[in-house]
Amino acid sequence: MSVKTIGRSDGRCATAACAYRSGARIEDQRTGKIFDYSGRGGVTREDCAIYAPPNAPAWVQDRSTLWNAVEAAEIRVNSTVAREFEIALPADLDDAGRRALVAQFANALVERHGIVVDASIHEPDAYAGKGQGNRNHHAHVLCSTRRIGEEGFGPKSRELDNQRSGEVMHWRGTFAAMCGDALEQAGHSLQAARWRAGYLLKAGQLEAALERGDTAFIAENEHRTPTKHYGPNVIQIERKGRTTDQGDKARVVEGLNAEVIDLAEARARIEAERQDEPERRGGLLAAAREASRDSNIRMLDTPSVPKVRPPEIVLREWRAENERQYVGVVAKAEKVDSYARRLLRGHERRQEAHRLQKPQAPAGMFASVKRGAYDVAAKAWEQTRAAIGKRIARLGEQIDRLALYMRRALPWEDNQSPGERLAERLAVLAKPELAAEAQAAKEKGMAEGTADAQRQAETRGIAERDGRLAAQQDLTLAEPSQAPLLDGRTINDRMAGKADAKGKPPQTEQERRVAEAREKIRASRDKERQDREQGKDRGRGR
Incomplete structure (x- = not known):
């Protein structure tokens, strides 16, 4: 759930927001603009409904009249005209279940705050497969900022404006409980338990999963990195085929989370395979212990052998942890870099202003009298200029060092970049057991690689030796008519006694x-x- 405000200070209005979310055509009577979204897709128009207190006027059920009245009730140029709750709906519910859940939440808002609520259910975005937009059914619950009675809109509902009042957290927990009840009624008890704790932070969700014994949820979410919303501007740019820095960062995090989920699935698959195998050792030990109890013989418990995970899974988890730490290092480095650049720009402006304040050398009749004051002012000016220059040089060096933490090692570089080294150290501190397993897996892989290289070298040497012996044997065992002897004649000619005309063997x-x-x-x-x-x-x- 996300809670946002719609205000005139941002150039927005309630009529445009309502027309876009409900897919309707509304004319703003205050500005004369027409907002027509009647041809927009992805909006379930029969599920768009307005909820109001029982004593509200009848005209609140007309969408155009309602939101023009909301705009007319505000007279300030920077007024907050509406508030929006954007809520994600469980994927395991059907259309009727989603409608009932949204209606329950809207009526609870009306009953608690006495406001008017306009709720619209949207289908998953068309670009959700590319990581842009919502991937499930969701609802936009647009609320008025003023309470309504028989005479129309009255005072503001200020409790939602105060972030310390706890109202937003109250509605997060309330909606999570509503989703859990709806899923429980639909027969999805596991998802219901997860949704009831879904409004908590990551640590709270993992703790709740541990209490209910949901190991699958812990495996999938323990090492996941929180994602950030793209935002409407970034989504529009990405849909045109262009990439953005924010989109690239979000895709890196999504890729890491996908690897974490793959690892969790692989771990679950391995555990299932182990459970399917016959537990011969466990059965034998149980039988032996039973026999020892029957015969009053005390047996020493066999020490448990620690489980050794496959090296590829260990290395994948280690790379994922390193990547997660590296993303955090880059984010912190970017914040520090932005702050350093702001300081640098401020010092550069100060340096330029100080340059214009350089004292002028005295001239004229009383120059010798003013010389002493000029020397003092010039010395102070030079000291200040040197101090500003020193600060600028120091900030430049810090920015250059920060740039090394925000990049990866180039292909031709032998060592890791400073950012990668720091991320590895942080990963060792965060997961020391995983680091030890990864180091052991690397050493084992290096030893196996060395042994493989030696075996390959020995195999090549044996093959070369066998090749030379085979060539010598082929030369010796060739056809007799082709095997030369020391006198130049072949074996056949020598055995046949061939000679030239003078009685000598042919040359x-x-x-x-x-x-x-x-x-x-x-x-x-x-x-x-x-x-x-x-x-x-x-x-x-x-």
């Missing part, structure tokens, strides 16, 4: 190349010897 290609090389070397040596001998003969003739 192979290798033998032929070797023979040609030897002939070339022999010919070059013979030519060099002949050249030396011819040179000697020419010397003797001279």
Whole structure:
């Protein structure tokens, strides 16, 4: 449930609010504007009804007349003209159950405060699947701010304006009890118990769930992060295909909550599987204890073995807790950053104003007389300028450091960002047992990874060795006609006794190349010897 006011200081009016919520056409007689929402979808018009005290005039049942009278009763330009209760309706109720619940709540408001109530039931928003708008049936209960009697509107109902009066909390608890009773009558006792405690804060809801033994609710909501409403402006921007910072932050929180729900479902599934398995150990221990009691033999109780959860579930919970803490760190850093920037802007304005107040050096006939006062003023001005500059530099450094807490580590960075490190420390402080389990799971994963790497290296070495041996065997066991020997002939040629025309074994290609090389070397040596001998003969003739 959310309680809001509609005031002229925000540029709003009761006639427009009523026309939009009831899907009607209303003309504002004060301004002459026409608000036509008769073609709007998502409004169950037959479920829109007006509730008033028994002594109220008959004209209050006409929607246009009623809200024009509400506007006419206020004369101030900043008046609060209406108040709205936006309530979520249980999804387990049918149409008749929802109508009865809204009527019960509206009549209770009328009876307690003597005001006029215009209630409209809306269907789930079309964009609810994308996280934009309400995901269930809900009602807009528009109330007048003044009490009504036989003569029309009278004094203001101020008890709802005072936040310390406890009226808003009273109506939260009352509506939660109404929802629980309606669900109980519809046969949904578990949901009824949850709705009765739904108006409490998270800690109160978990405590109530613990008292009634609702472990499923605790598992789904213990680690969930509270979400924030998008707001009408953000919803309109997102529907046009554009993204917003507020929408991105809300989607991060929704993703974390979805992971928490998945973990809770996985935990429930594992527990169900364990309960379905035959409890052999427990049965044997029970039989042994029964036998020991019969024979008056005292047995020592077997120490209970702590449950070891699967590492993937532990790591997922640890990542979800880290992400939750990181969102909180970023939110706090953004608040501090905004405050620091406001201070920085103020100091910059002060610096500019101080610059314009710089004392001027004396000139003229009495300059020497005024010199002393000028020196004192100039020194004070310089000290103030230095102090302002120092504060600006310090704020700039703080803003730069805060920027590191509001970003994640880049892909090429080896270490975590300061914000991620702080979130991890906070997660360790908040969940020390989970941190120990996560550390053990990481160490186990690293050990298994090292062992796997060693096994893979050994497997590769064995495969390479086997490959080399297989290649040698293939070369040795090849076809006899293709296996070369030392003399260059194949085994078949040697066994067949093949020879050339001179009776010598035929030369192979290798033998032929070797023979040609030897002939070339022999010919070059013979030519060099002949050249030396011819040179000697020419010397003797001279």
